[in-house]
Amino acid sequence: MVSKYTLFAVVAAVVSYLVGNGVITPPWYLAFGYVGIFIEGFLVQFTVWAFYSVLLKHRLSPLRHLPGPKDNGLFMGQWDNMVGEQLGGPQRTWARTIPNDGIIRFLGIFNKERLLITSPKALSEVLTTKSYDFIKPYEFSVGIGRLLGIGVLLAEGDEHKFQRKNLMPAFAFRHVKSLFPIFWSKSVEVVFAIDNEIKNTAGAPPSEAAIDAGISRDVKVNSDQAIVSVGQWFNRATLDIIGLAGMGQDFNAIADPTGDLYQAYVRTFRPSREAFALQILSLFISHAIIRHLPFKHNREVNKSVKIIRDISRDLIIKKKERLAKGLEADKDILSVALESGAFTDDQLVDQVMTFLAAGHETTATAMIWAIYLLGLHPAIQTRLRAEVRASLPSPDSGDSITAADIERLPYLNAVCAEVLRHHSPVPMTLREANVNTSIQGVPVPKGTMLYLVPWATNRDPKLWGPDVDEFEPERWLRDASGGAETNYAFLTFIHGPRSCIGEKFARGEFACLVAAFVGRFEFELADPRMEDERTIPIKRGATSKPENGLWIKTRKVEGW
Numbered sequence: 001m002v003s004k005y006t007l008f009a010v011v012a013a014v015v016s017y018l019v020g021n022g023v024i025t026p027p028w029y030l031a032f033g034y035v036g037i038f039i040e041g042f043l044v045q046f047t048v049w050a051f052y053s054v055l056l057k058h059r060l061s062p063l064r065h066l067p068g069p070k071d072n073g074l075f076m077g078q079w080d081n082m083v084g085e086q087l088g089g090p091q092r093t094w095a096r097t098i099p100n101d102g103i104i105r106f107l108g109i110f111n112k113e114r115l116l117i118t119s120p121k122a123l124s125e126v127l128t129t130k131s132y133d134f135i136k137p138y139e140f141s142v143g144i145g146r147l148l149g150i151g152v153l154l155a156e157g158d159e160h161k162f163q164r165k166n167l168m169p170a171f172a173f174r175h176v177k178s179l180f181p182i183f184w185s186k187s188v189e190v191v192f193a194i195d196n197e198i199k200n201t202a203g204a205p206p207s208e209a210a211i212d213a214g215i216s217r218d219v220k221v222n223s224d225q226a227i228v229s230v231g232q233w234f235n236r237a238t239l240d241i242i243g244l245a246g247m248g249q250d251f252n253a254i255a256d257p258t259g260d261l262y263q264a265y266v267r268t269f270r271p272s273r274e275a276f277a278l279q280i281l282s283l284f285i286s287h288a289i290i291r292h293l294p295f296k297h298n299r300e301v302n303k304s305v306k307i308i309r310d311i312s313r314d315l316i317i318k319k320k321e322r323l324a325k326g327l328e329a330d331k332d333i334l335s336v337a338l339e340s341g342a343f344t345d346d347q348l349v350d351q352v353m354t355f356l357a358a359g360h361e362t363t364a365t366a367m368i369w370a371i372y373l374l375g376l377h378p379a380i381q382t383r384l385r386a387e388v389r390a391s392l393p394s395p396d397s398g399d400s401i402t403a404a405d406i407e408r409l410p411y412l413n414a415v416c417a418e419v420l421r422h423h424s425p426v427p428m429t430l431r432e433a434n435v436n437t438s439i440q441g442v443p444v445p446k447g448t449m450l451y452l453v454p455w456a457t458n459r460d461p462k463l464w465g466p467d468v469d470e471f472e473p474e475r476w477l478r479d480a481s482g483g484a485e486t487n488y489a490f491l492t493f494i495h496g497p498r499s500c501i502g503e504k505f506a507r508g509e510f511a512c513l514v515a516a517f518v519g520r521f522e523f524e525l526a527d528p529r530m531e532d533e534r535t536i537p538i539k540r541g542a543t544s545k546p547e548n549g550l551w552i553k554t555r556k557v558e559g560w
């Protein structure tokens, strides 16, 4: 489709030719030759278009009658609220306070119209029955695609159906069950590593360089207690798990955080002023241009992406060699993708990149919130520790576990489900109507942007009851659905054909990591300022976690 800028340029060129040759004479213009008239022509069109789209379009929109927040800025709609609060925060408030039938309309930057989808019925249409009417917005895909590759997460339409069908066998629960020994062995390894760190870490805070490189942030308190920064440990553990269970390759990031792959992710996700500035710039300029601007952050991300791509390619070559040698077929994600014969080598690289990134940062974020919430609620922590110790083998025993061992721990499963409800690692995701369609009978024009916000839906009192903000694992013991009347009240993994393909994998590794950590350690928040979750600065991005990390006073509990 021709872009509006191309159209403006063509019209301006024609006008410039006609005026320059005296065919037409506008009542007023500055005669600076053909180029001057071209620029004037372009600017006049741009100004008319900008005036229309910022000040008029939303007033004439067929969606203008939908309920929504009224305190809009003249040019920037709800922008001030959205940047001033945690990601998903304003949407959580609107879903609670603005009476609506499932759709709330709000204005974003330059008064662009957006729809927040709130009711289970509307969510089921967008996510399930009309899933392919909605796509991931182009700019979102280009931005995140640099790091994730264009794999199943970003493919659309028939291409997505094809990729998902061929990857599904690797994620069937029958298969995921066989991965529990890997989940457990890495959970035990990270617990041992943290235990060692508590014994050996120095009394002084680690150097800035070590913190920056995601290597150590831990500080000794006394002989058996240290302040541990849990985030980096769980990133290392989940990267190892997706490596082993997903690709058959141990990246050894728990043992050695200086490895290329782990460091590539540390550089990419490291918050910096430049990264934030580029994020803001991406609201005005295409990601395709931004990534080439000469900034240090861009150079670091580009370098990291090359490393991740090269490692992904190497993994594929090694796997192919194993297959060619006729070695026993592996059942990891990469082997399933290779054996399906559905993907070219380049497509496989994109899939591997997708699974590496989507498969580790999310679960590591879930772990941060689990430790945060259990640090805040010592009674729940103690009860969970008792259940784990009574039922699972001590890490020291060297014994492994099965999926059934985890399944039969009701409190562990309830705690994990409640963490995922209370603090969804992915706070929100976006969709764009790809065709003229409708939601709950409301006509939705092509191009309309939709917000699906687990941070709002998972905490909506209409769906969960008045105790929605309590961290209350019991709700999952009373009722397998947590007390909500519908699945669509729980959006952590989304639903339908674009739901998280790794949900069962994620729930399995998450339960193992929580069990091993809580079984072995007693812990509390090191920073009392974090006790009020509403005031914690949260990092903005695809996943939401505390911007300054999570620091907990940790002590080994003997006897298991």
Ligand code: HEM
Residues within 6 Å of the ligand: 152, 153, 154, 164, 242, 246, 354, 355, 358, 359, 360, 362, 363, 366, 424, 425, 426, 429, 430, 491, 492, 493, 494, 497, 498, 499, 500, 501, 502, 503, 505, 506, 507, 510
């Ligand atoms: C607690 C951990 C996790 C959470 C909260 C989570 C959440 C999500 C969400 C919300 C989506 C939908 C994104 C969207 O449509 O915009 C998604 C998609 C996806 N996730 Fe996860 N995820 C987790 C773990 C994993 C793991 C461990 C893997 C891989 C092993 C994985 C692989 C994927 C893939 C490939 C997709 C795209 C699916 C598709 O579009 O067909 N995720 N995830």
